[in-house]
Amino acid sequence: MKLKDSPFKQAQQTDMEYILALDPDRLLAPYLREAGIKPKAESYGNWENTGLDGHIGGHYLTALSLMYSATGNPELLQRLNYMVDQLAACQQQNGNGYIGGVPGGEAMWQEIAKGNIDAGSFSLNDKWVPWYNIHKLYAGLRDAYLYTGNEKAKDMLVKLSDWSLNLTKDLTDAHMQDMLRSEHGGMNEVFADVAEITGDKKYLELARRFSHRAILDPLLAGKDNLTGMHANTQIPKVIGYKRVAEVGGDPAWAGAAGFFWNTVVNDRTVSIGGNSVREHFHPTNDFSPMIESREGPETCNTYNMLKLSKQLYLTEASAEYIDYYERGLYNHILSSQHPTRGGFVYFTPMRPRHYRVYSKPEDGFWCCVGSGLENHGKYGELIYAHNEQDLFVNLFIPSTLEWKERDITLTQSTASLRRSHIAETGAQKAAEVRPEH
Numbered sequence: 001m002k003l004k005d006s007p008f009k010q011a012q013q014t015d016m017e018y019i020l021a022l023d024p025d026r027l028l029a030p031y032l033r034e035a036g037i038k039p040k041a042e043s044y045g046n047w048e049n050t051g052l053d054g055h056i057g058g059h060y061l062t063a064l065s066l067m068y069s070a071t072g073n074p075e076l077l078q079r080l081n082y083m084v085d086q087l088a089a090c091q092q093q094n095g096n097g098y099i100g101g102v103p104g105g106e107a108m109w110q111e112i113a114k115g116n117i118d119a120g121s122f123s124l125n126d127k128w129v130p131w132y133n134i135h136k137l138y139a140g141l142r143d144a145y146l147y148t149g150n151e152k153a154k155d156m157l158v159k160l161s162d163w164s165l166n167l168t169k170d171l172t173d174a175h176m177q178d179m180l181r182s183e184h185g186g187m188n189e190v191f192a193d194v195a196e197i198t199g200d201k202k203y204l205e206l207a208r209r210f211s212h213r214a215i216l217d218p219l220l221a222g223k224d225n226l227t228g229m230h231a232n233t234q235i236p237k238v239i240g241y242k243r244v245a246e247v248g249g250d251p252a253w254a255g256a257a258g259f260f261w262n263t264v265v266n267d268r269t270v271s272i273g274g275n276s277v278r279e280h281f282h283p284t285n286d287f288s289p290m291i292e293s294r295e296g297p298e299t300c301n302t303y304n305m306l307k308l309s310k311q312l313y314l315t316e317a318s319a320e321y322i323d324y325y326e327r328g329l330y331n332h333i334l335s336s337q338h339p340t341r342g343g344f345v346y347f348t349p350m351r352p353r354h355y356r357v358y359s360k361p362e363d364g365f366w367c368c369v370g371s372g373l374e375n376h377g378k379y380g381e382l383i384y385a386h387n388e389q390d391l392f393v394n395l396f397i398p399s400t401l402e403w404k405e406r407d408i409t410l411t412q413s414t415a416s417l418r419r420s421h422i423a424e425t426g427a428q429k430a431a432e433v434r435p436e437h
Contacts, residue, residue: 001380003070004398004413008379011337015376016067016076018342021361022060023176024079028086030054030101046365051128054101054137057083059370061140065147065186067377081143084153087137091156097163098136099156102130106413110210113167117179121230124182135185136237136370142193152246161194161203180212183233192247208243212237213249220258224263227283231276232367235264235304242311254315261308265324270350272335274302296350299336299368302328303375310382317385322394325382329395333375336368344372384410 025268029039030053043049048056061083068076091099102108106390108125111117118125138160144153164187168176191207194200215237216376226234242257244250267284269275274297276282277289290296306328313321336345346368359369384401385392391403393412401410 058136063373097159131184186236272331
């Protein structure tokens with residue numbers, strides 16, 4: 001599938017230029033440092049040298065994988081392979097399967113393994129959300145394997161998962177749940193992915209152990225207890241519940257994920273498809289903070305809600321999931337990158353006549369930069385879907401699809417609309433779809 005000329009293809013190209021403007025050696029520096037290898041360049045600043053060192057490096061692996069899959073640009077693959085090779089050297093030097101840029105991580109992980117756990121919402125043993133940090137690397141290695149076929153990345157991912165198995169083998173369930181009070185990204189999701197990749201159920205059990213019951217249990221009971229919670233801490237957990245359900249065949253956990261989606265989309269989401277104020281879920285009956293606050297919906301939240309929507313759609317093929325996906329993609333994700341200069345937005349204020357702040361390649365390394373690097377390389381992921389017999393056109397985005405199994409080439413063209421018009425109308429569903437052989 002290839003994009004044709006449109007604001008989406010323009011955004012893809014702008015993102016690729018931003019990706020290529022980053023220096024892999026600077027992103028690798030935290031990993032090399034923690035492995036006792038002299039870095040080839042100094043770390044970037046901002047969040048990359050103030051405690052969350054290495055998180056962008058993980059996102060970068062995914063961004064390279066997605067963008068290479070979308071464009072076939074060989075420079076992206078060259079960078080990806082270089083990153084994987086350098087990280088493999090770190091893993092070999094560490095000697096226990098671990099790879100990470102967490103400052104002073106070795107001593108901290110040893111304390112965790114002993115059951116000495118001091119967890120807060122955004123800290124673990126005085127470190128800045130280390131599981132959240134290394135989750136990005138797990139996901140990056142997974143995507144390097146799934147999207148580019150890098151077998152070395154797969155081997156490294158399995159070894160890194162074995163490190164987690166060994167680290168937590170003596171922890172009780174109470175220890176695990178205490179630890180999971182600290183933001184930990186989608187660790188349960190990646191372990192379920194490893195279980196499917198390897199066929200080994202021990203990783204599925206690890207995924208279940210990394211599932212936070214304080215969030216899961218109310219969802220299983222159909223209770224919305226989300227008000228006041230840090231929003232983007234919870235969404236990746238739910239993506240993981242759904243993934244565990246898919247790999248393990250657990251309909252109750254899938255139902256919990258569906259209930260979460262419904263309450264967030266129908267009760268907590270504004271017109272652009274985003275949710276939360278100042279990163280937290282507001283009351284379902286009071287959206288006034290959206291108008292008052294400078295910190296409106298967070299890009300990472302919509303990034304993750306689109307991931308969850310994709311999971312649910314691929315299971316149930318319900319139009320409501322695509323309707324929300326379209327709304328969030330056109331009106332929030334597309335607008336979260338500056339269309340010509342590049343750069344990514346953390347918050348999109350709903351406050352009237354307010355402004356947005358865009359990152360720069362040398363300066364900004366917050367969470368929405370990491371997810372932003374990924375967002376604009378995967379516009380093609382749900383334009384089309386198929387089962388054994390039927391082809392579904394889900395999104396009206398100019399593109400060409402080659403369905404090789406059925407020997408069909410399909411070209412979709414939409415009305416030529418200004419970028420702002422797309423945001424206002426959702427592209428008006430103005431599309432002409434024609435099969436071509």
